[in-house]
Amino acid sequence: MDLSCFKAYDLRGRVPDQLNPVLAEKIGRAYVEITGAKKVIVGYDIRLSSPDIAEALSSGLMAAGADVFDIGLCGTEQVYFATSHYKMDGGIMVTASHNPKDHNGMKMVGPESRPISSDNGLNEIRDRVLEPFGDAPQQGRYEPLEVMSAYVDHLLGYIDAGSLSPLTIVCNAGNGGAGLVIDELEQHLPFEFVKVHHQPDGHFPNGVPNPILPENRAATADAVIAEGAAMGIAWDGDYDRCFFFDENGRFIEGYYIVGLLADQFLRKTGGGKVIHDPRLTWNTMDLVKAAGGEAIESKTGHAFIKQRMRDEDAVYGGEMSAHHYFRDFAYCDSGMIPWLLVAERLCQSGQTLSSLIDARIEAYPASGEINRTIDDPPKVIAAIEAKYSVGAKSVSHVDGVSIEFDDWRFNLRMSNTEPVVRLNVESRADIPLMEEKTEELLAEMQRLNEER
Structure with missing residues (x-):
């Protein structure tokens, strides 16, 4: 069985060869056996394969003896909210976020919506999938659960409604699930929403919802300018990330x-x-x-x-x-x-x-994150550190290497999820210095990468 969909933080893979209902059912059984969960929230995103995978997952959870509380089509954060709000033992969201449309995946949490990653249960669930299963003496039950109203009430608790005034806001759901929440919030807010790519559609007629890609930003930026909006917001497919555009349509880092x-x-x-x-x-x-x-x-x-x-x-x-x-x-x-x-x-x-x-x-002008594919990332990062730590104010290894000087600093790290090295540079009120140091570092990385 191909278990390549198991990643460091979650599951993601192509449907049906890397993830399918047969595997999803086994994952449900394994989740219960490894975590001991008795009550589990299940939700799913707008992808065409999501309902079938969620149904198979739920069958596995129930066969292993857990009660399934199905919150239906939603965003990842609604699974987090429902798991903690209703004091469940765990939650599973069927989603591949901003991956291509023929992919799907799962994000798992335990009690209090604590993440389940490779270092605290995900690898054990993966390994358990390969062993045979028997049914629990008592099957779990299935119950639909409506969480939208409690979730919207919770969201509104973060703001002072009395201090709000009318604004025009462009919102681009990217044909993901965010539009469903905007429609609910709209009734409680004095804002006029200009809705772009609003309807949930797993065919992704306007491309995969991933606003971090520059080619996906124009629809939001253009609408902000055309409508004279105060700002624009765009989300990825399961809307756990949001991206902002100012009133001039500029994308904000x-x-x-x-x-x-x-x-x-x-x-x-x-x-x-x-x-x-x-x-x-x-x-x-x-x-x-x-x-x-x-x-x-x-x-x-x-x-x-x-x-x-x-x-x-x-x-x-x-x-x-x-x-x-x-x-x-x-x-x-x-x-x-x-x-x-x-x-x-x-x-x-x-x-x-x-x-x-x-x-x-x-x-604090910044370069934004710049990715480079490097053959031997540890070697290049070590060489950069050796060169730039001379005369540095501080060197930190919280994540990759961060090297700080009086008027500029940078962080260089390996990606957790891709074979690339990521560079970020910033300065104190000096754009030319930031740009100069960014180019210098990129040139040095390229030179080191070409050394054999």
Whole structure:
């Protein structure tokens, strides 16, 4: 049996050769045997293969003795919400997020929506799938569960509805599931939504929903300009990530959104801890300190960020990859809470999104993440560290290597999921320096890669 769909954090693979209903049924049985779960939330995304895979998964869960609470078509964060809100033993979301349309996958959590990754159960589930199964003495039962109303109520709890004023907002669901939530939220908010690629459609008629690809941004940017909107928001297919466009249609790097959300959240809580990834840090640290909070660096990746947030009781965590985590959302990531907070900030401040962001870009200009395919990543990273650590103010290994000087810094790390090396560079209010150092590092990486 091909088990290549099991990855470090979740399952993803082509349907039907890498993931199919037969395998999904076995995964359901293995999940119960390894975790001991008795009550499990199951939800699925808009992909054409998702209902059949979710049904087979549920059959396996019930055959192993677990009760299945089916929340139907939803986003990943609704599985997280339902698992914690209803105090279930676990939850499984059938989704392949922004992978090609012939792919599918699963994201798994345990009690309190704690992630199940390769280091805490996912590999055991994979290995158990290969062994024969017997049915549990008592079959689990099946129950549909409506979570949208409780979920929407929870989302609205993050903002002060009385401080909101009318705004025009472009929302691009990418034919994923986000439009269903916008339609529910719309009834409670004074905003006018301009809906782009709004209908859920697993055929993905406008391409796979992945706004991080520059070619997928034009539809949102053009609509913002055409409608004179205050901002644009675009989501990936299972809407656990959201991406922002200012009133000029400009795509905003996720790094600057982390700082903005940290600032907005700390204003509400009157302080607290904020977890951030090590790729780009200065802007976030500056804003968190100014708002009376404490910034704490964590290794990149949702499992690491969520655990660190729990350890520190942090109110918010953000990654520049557009994942945003909230303590009151079971320390999980949401693609809906961030834009509600940004919209609230626009209403309360009377400022445009560009004016809020421009000041931060000027203070801490950044290269954005640059990926390069490298034959021997550890060798190249070690050589870069040896060269640049001379005279550096600090060298850190929280994730890859981060090297800091008085007026610029960079992070170089291997991807957790792809055979590439990722570079991020930032400076203190000096765009030419940031650009010069970025080019210098890229040239050095290429030279080292070509050395035999």
